[in-house]
């Protein structure tokens with residue numbers, strides 16, 4: 001292992017697990033190592049972490065299973081240009097713990113897991129590489145179900161499917177749940193409704209129209225665009241921004257939105273700031289510029305650092321914790337295991353609003369941030385004493 005001197009192979013893959021297989025016409029020469037990660041940043045009592053090497057395709061990947069006490073681990077596969085194995089492994093550890101928390105609060109009866117592939121998604125992808133990855137997923141016998149994530153497409157998952165049935169988020173034409181973005185957007189919309197209702201002191205009236213509400217949407221890509229449609233239909237006024245002008249134009253034409261430059265979005269006088277672009281945009285400077293009473297959007301890891309949660313609380317800005325409000329996508333995917341049903345997935349996704357109302361009220365009662373309450377609920381449900389890194 002070259003991850004670091006603290007990571008060692010406990011066991012080589014068991015007999016039959018390291019092999020050459022030509023049944024699909026593709027040769028595999030793969031090796032699976034179970035890792036001891038106690039000294040790696042991000043380790044939080046993970047149940048299983050494996051390194052995956054496939055000499056033929058150059059696959060280098062890590063699969064981390066954090067906690068399966070609530071069900072089989074389900075989480076995406078990320079492909080990224082990691083600078084080192086340790087960086088990749090740390091990411092897999094943190095992301096998989098995040099998935100445990102997300103599933104626990106969303107009540108999907110799934111566990112937390114994640115995979116990362118080391119490589120440049122624009123240069124290093126191939127059908128054979130993803131088939132090799134699929135072999136490793138399959139060797140776990142269903143302990144981990146994979147799906148797409150940053151750098152990995154639905155088409156890549158179709159390659160994975162050739163080697164394992166433990167893959168979700170495939171096209172609807174394959175009987176799967178398809179693009180999760182519309183359901184994620186619906187969950188974010190339900191969360192915004194709950195936050196607005198609480199701010200307007202009518203916490204049990206979460207389905208009211210949003211006629212006098214202005215929402216500043218940062219990023220109108222897949223989720224942001226679908227979110228704008230819900231908000232527009234509910235009567236909200238929209239101010240949008242995006243680094244791609246065509247996305248801005250589309251939102252302005254279809255939803256009568258006005259637009260601002262990307263950097264100006266933090267200064268917009270709005271009721272809600274909805275981060276739907278990349279993570280980390282709510283940083284220590286941006287949080288002081290916000291004029292909205294609510295931060296509620298789709299982006300993962302919205303807060304650049306944990307201290308921002310306290311600043312939001314101090315400024316009386318209601319923050320909908322990112323992994324709670326953006327759980328619609330994984331709720332949708334989790335319905336594949338019982339025969340996919342969009343209607344059931346949407347009804348479950350609506351519960352994000354109720355969950356957030358509970359979190360908002362508990363934060364107020366306990367005098368802590370909404371982010372901390374969400375983590376506490378996840379830890380209570382996982383029955384774990386672990387804390388987020």
Ligand code: NAD
Nearest residue numbers: 180181184219221222223242243262276277298299300329
């Ligand atoms: P996307 O790439 O389709 O959309 C993101 C948009 O943000 C793009 O249009 C991009 O041009 C824009 N953008 C990037 N940087 C920006 C900046 N600095 N200012 C303004 N706009 C900027 O991605 P998506 O699928 O819509 O996901 C959006 C966010 O939600 C991501 O953080 C993603 O991790 C998170 N998320 C998505 C899903 C899902 O189902 N797609 C689920 C959970 C979380």
